Amino acid sequence: MARKLNMRIWRGDSVDGALQDVQVEANEGEVVLDVIHRVQATQMGDLAVRWNCKAGKCGSCSMEINGKPRLACMTQVASYGEEETITVTPLRAFPVIKDLVTDVSFNYKKAMEIPAYAPPSDLKPGEARMQQVDVERSQEFRKCIECFLCQDTCHVIRDHEENKKSFAGPRFFIRIAELDMHPLDTLRNRKQTAQEEHGLGMCNITKCCTEVCPEHIRITDNAIIPMKERVVDVKYDPVRWLGSKIRKREGIV
Amino acid sequence: MSGVFSPSRAKIAVRTLRTDRWWLQPAITVAVLVSFIIYATIRAFEAKFYFAEPLISPFYSPCLTSACPTNGSLLGQPFGTIAIFGMVISPALFILIFPLGFRMTCYYYRKAYYRSFWQSPPACAVAEPHKTYTGETRAPLILQNGHRWFFFAGLIFNVLLSIDAVLAFRNAEGQWGHMSIGTLVLLTNATLLWLYSASCHTCRHTIGGRLKHFSQHPLRYKLWTWVSVLNHKHPTFAWISLFGVALTDVYVRAVSSGSISNLYFF
Amino acid sequence: MSELERHKFDVVVIGAGGAGLRAAVEAREAGLSVAIICKSLFGKAHTVMAEGGAAASMGNVNSGDNWMVHFRDTMRGGKFLNHYRMAELHAKESPDRIYELEMWGALFDRTKEGKISQRNFGGHEYPRLAHVGDRTGLELIRTMQQKIVALQQNDMKTFGKLWIEVFAELTVTEILKEDGKVAGVYGYWRESGSEVLFEAPAVIIATGGVGKTFKITSNSWEGTGDGHALALKAGANLVDMEFLQFHPTGMVWPPSVRGILVTESVRGEGGILTNIKGERFMFKYIPDVFKDKYADNEAEADRWYLDQDKNRRPPELLPRDEVARAINTEVKAGRGTEHGGVFLDVSKRISAEIIKKRLPSMWHQFYELAGVDITKEPMEVGPTCHYVMGGVEVVPETAAAVGVDGLFAAGEVAGGMHGSNRLGGNSLSDLLVFGRRAGIGAIEYVRANEAKSVSDSSIKAASQRIEAPFTRTGGENAYSLHAELQEITHNLVGIIRTKSELVEAIEKIADIRTRSANISVTGGRKFNPGFHLAFDLDNMLLVAESTAKCAVGREESRGGHTRDDFPGMDNKWRQVNQISSFDGQKVNVRKQALPSIPKELFDLFDVHELEKYMTAEEIAKGGSN
């Protein structure tokens, strides 16, 4: 059942690096992370790779396998052909540190820029009442395991380093959507800031984020597009805009 | 060097290491859309064979110029005949902007043509050829935010084309109670267009997506769940309704030009 | 060498799991400066893997629930070896800790009235686990991660600098003391291999579990018992390290996923266990102490799902130790599957749609990793090393480590709370309750004590230890020694233990310790997993030694410690904790009396129940005052 597997593993650091060929044994049912570990234990003791749970729950083992952003612990070796060489590289949208490990601090910086959940100031612990149907949309986004595969694949920053300043990325669009749809969040300008500060308008809804999300969060359909529509409500729709002005004057909002 | 070739990124010389046929999808999209555009352009300028009592081609309905027979003009003929340099403008051109605008600004078609025509990106994790990128933040692409206006216009068209389909329950002499292959063709076309509109993201937003508390709007929530189911299939509806329009026109043209006769069931 | 990186904080928290984050929030909100250190990226700690839920007697689903019922369940589950005071604080404070999370943005599943929904779990009398589908741990981590981000945003706004900082991918190798008191910690950046010193009067250990000492485990690589070892070396004690929880349901096939957890919610939602013959075998394994609470026939067990007041619960929901032993016995008796497990099936009782909604990540996990569709087929499951009940001996109220001033411990790394066996769901709430208390303990300590600066000699010693593996050549490699250790613990210190095997284990572990002193590492310091493992291994060896020695010592079977040669529970042993300490060479174990339960808590139980656990004298005394 065990077979020889041909792999190409990118090794190097921020200065230089290259793909290296290795042959390694692979057993039935193994995932790519298993064989990487075998390479590490038997041939390259200092091969750098991040992982934690090996169960698709923590989002640490993000890398690119045959050019596609994936979790190594959820990618079956058997999903590739017997003769196929499996090529693994670090994420290509972020600075590389060593081998398969990249510097993902960009994402933590962006997380800092999203205003936190803002419950009503008079809400007391234990008194929150929310209906299941009202929390379900946000719950979908909270499934996110922060693997940052969506961030990695998004061409806005993958292909344009300079956009990193002004673009929060799909992971944080779902965070904004989560809060904007949260039944008790009171912050009203999330839509405006999504567009003006976090770069929602840069997204051209080409859906690569959704394609790679291991949690199958429908990032584009359920978060980005609804947020774009909400932005239109407050910024580009004269009818709604007028309506909101009038209602505000009457104190209905 | 920018993008995946930026100095800080892992040094990999190729723009993608994908081994699958990632170029196939965009290639198909280009082929299909280009064929449709060519066909539609020819037909829009052809300005004939679009009406064969009781059938009218969706490219020409509502027919707003006096080029059409009056019984083919659902909303009258407010434009009369307009000619530029002696060329009479095809009635199709007065209305084309609406369905065209609707589809051009559709979230799904945007994805399809940004990827296939503009290569931005050609496929996931395949580096795009452009040096700079600003997305939909500047003119003209910022106008994509006007999708909802086209959506509402699209609804009006759906109504008109549905009326066309109802009118097709007549025979060539205008008597009611008849049904032909043409009736089925128009009905199918109208249904597909309704499905396309109903599954639209703007529709989903308007119907209920914009609400913060579903629980306070049970009816809209119910509708939203239905639209959400359809919305999942929006790309499919986008394609088959596009084929629907083209094939309907093909059929009407064939009947109108006399190549075939519209077969009546009763 | 270049200048050593130095930091000064009021409180250093080692560990960014549930316990560490909760402690950090508490300390920062009290105005202290806080460093959070963790081995992996922020938000990846082992707590993200917790699935089922967090136990808190909010009584949202069954209003009969309250802290007293929860306390009773916890004590029963732990076979009365729990530190009563910890169990009491835990039961009383969990609901507030859950509500607090909600204020910070957690979105638990809801009841019809819009309250936090609660689910059934093994050993809990009422539906008690606040949950979000089967990813409750993720919700917990993310909520607190975002709370910390909110605190940081606030710091930036008010002070223009951060007073709470996260040092991710940094391993702590040493707790530094001066004049007998904690003065800081020393460690290295995993990324660059360069060394860092943190000076702080208070250090909170929240490093989680020890699962990676075992071959088959549900734990991630982080579970290497670092905190246990750090505490031992700093002079603290570990209590009852023999108690390890083997979760009854880990995946068994394919081999590469062996050990990965199958959440207990599968059984809570109606999953049944059968052997290869199709027998629902759990009915045979209901111990006497649980006879009046668990159904002894299928009809009643099935009715329980419809009416929980009139029927006894299905035996699949017995505490974990019972179920794990039962499965182990079935498999040993040849009634297991070809891969050495038993079947767990939810597809018969609930519809595919509900399975996907209530157990989405289980569905996903089996579908993607084993090619099994759990809405149609049964899963194959078997025991997996899951949780360590033993841990740092602490003062319940403040989580202060006994014996070391300035050191605190909370979460899985702390001992006492769960006795000999932890109930599912009690860990997440434990993290919150004692994480917060450790924060408070540290705050009080920092306010009352001066910070000590770390001496150069301490720094030098710590630094030399990090450098050592690079200076050696030709030694063994850490990977193979680790595999060897796992083999020993698995075979000799596993679910069922006997004296001769344990003695053998102790010798073998000592042998690996000796050999590990010669480990050499290839490659440089920069993100070098071989080097990282060398340090982790050192900790695991200490933990394994402690576990094996405690296991030989305890001559009875109770909870997460089963002795083939002493199969019964011995009420005399219930009065005894085993305390491990470290003399610089080896782990020493001594016996210590368990604090006796006060009258008001004693009176919460039916005396007949207590008679099963306590000696006649204890019963006669009726609790202490």
Ligand SMILES: Cc1cc2nc3c(=O)[nH]c(=O)nc-3n(C[C@H](O)[C@H](O)[C@H](O)COP(=O)(O)OP(=O)(O)OC[C@H]3O[C@@H](n4cnc5c(N)ncnc54)[C@H](O)[C@@H]3O)c2cc1C
């Ligand atoms: C698969 C699974 C499912 C579970 N499900 C449940 C459940 O449903 N309900 C429940 O109540 N419990 C559950 N548990 C148990 C529970 O999740 C854990 O006991 C709990 O998460 C431990 O949390 P912690 O805060 O103590 O430590 P952890 O979350 O383990 O975090 C430890 C932290 O310490 C850091 N650390 C460790 N060593 C060092 C070092 N040397 N230097 C620096 N940092 C270090 C790590 O990086 C990490 O950040 C489950 C456990 C598993 C494995």
Ligand code: SF4
């Ligand atoms: S849909 Fe938008 S956010 Fe997602 S990958 Fe494409 S451009 Fe990026």
Ligand code: SF4
């Ligand atoms: S949204 Fe999906 S792809 Fe993006 S970080 Fe979260 S889990 Fe990963």
Ligand code: FES
């Ligand atoms: S290791 Fe956790 S997701 Fe792969």
Ligand code: FES
């Ligand atoms: S029509 Fe496609 S999104 Fe509106």
